Amino acid sequence: MNDPFLLGLFDAAARPPLPELDFLVAVESRIRRERRVRAVALGAFYVALVVIAVLLTPYVAAGSLTIAAAISGWAPQVGPMLLTPAGFGFSLLAGVWLLRRVGVLSR
DSSP: OOOHHHHHHHOTTTSOOOOOHHHHHHHHHHHHHHHHHHHHHHHHHHHHHHHHHHHHHHHHHHHHHHHHHHHHHHSTTHHHHTTSHHHHHHHHHHHHHHHHHHTSTTO
16 A cells, blocks of 8 residues: 555655755746747837838728729719618628638638
């Protein structure tokens, strides 16, 4: 019933001593520094993303207006329909369908 190996695993005197407090403090400070660096890098990434989005906004808006003008010129009844709530809902459903078809929403 008394297994010496099993008793040795639970004997506090048989286990190696715990690491020194200085070591633990050094590891904790390194972990904090890495988290801080990661947070700053992530913040810089988000700032860069926002700057790129702001710089691209005029081109996206111009392209959107060009496409809307082309569609309304191609089919004059479609232009006013895009401005109604039903037209917005239809375009939203068409966009979701397109994203699912391409596979963006299935991931």
